Amino acid sequence: MLIQLCYASTRKDHQELLQDLSDILTTAVRFNRLHNINGVLYYAHNSFFQCLEGEKEVVEQLFEGIKKDKRHQDIILLSKKEIPNIQFSDWSMKYVQSNKGVDLFFKAKNYEYFQPTKLNETQIVEFIQHLLDAEEVTLKKVSEDAEVFNSSPKGYKRGYISYI
């Protein structure tokens, strides 16, 4: 049985943001590809939103591991349901960078900014569709940006703001 599980969480300070994102995506892409898991990850305003899709047992087991991850906290399950087919079939883990479209989406729902835990069931479905249509940022790009950020003397890179 295929399921889709979506949750939100709060980022915990660990390493630099870009390094954490790059590490998380590297692990996710490798593991998910091997275990037929698909999904999407969005990060902004110190919050993660992630959907995992795949066989129920595999997704649930992965989620148990993700819940223990020290890079985030306050994990809140937003939805878990059986699905007829995988929505994010093109991606083992699509990463969508913080963007104005999402801000507008939340503003239209009377939330000042990206606050995934505020969404109701219908709005979650809408938000997932939004992420499905959104532009992807490749793991390669995130890793390269993390590398440039780490090697720059002030730990500053133009464009870093777009990850926040």
Ligand SMILES: Cc1cc2nc3c(=O)[nH]c(=O)nc-3n(C[C@H](O)[C@H](O)[C@H](O)COP(=O)(O)O)c2cc1C
């Ligand atoms: C927000 C977030 C999303 C994650 N998504 C995935 C994912 O989709 N797939 C995955 O294998 N690991 C993901 N991870 C990493 C896992 O939590 C964990 O580090 C990984 O499964 C390795 O666990 P292990 O060291 O216990 O084997 C994610 C971590 C975070 C913080």
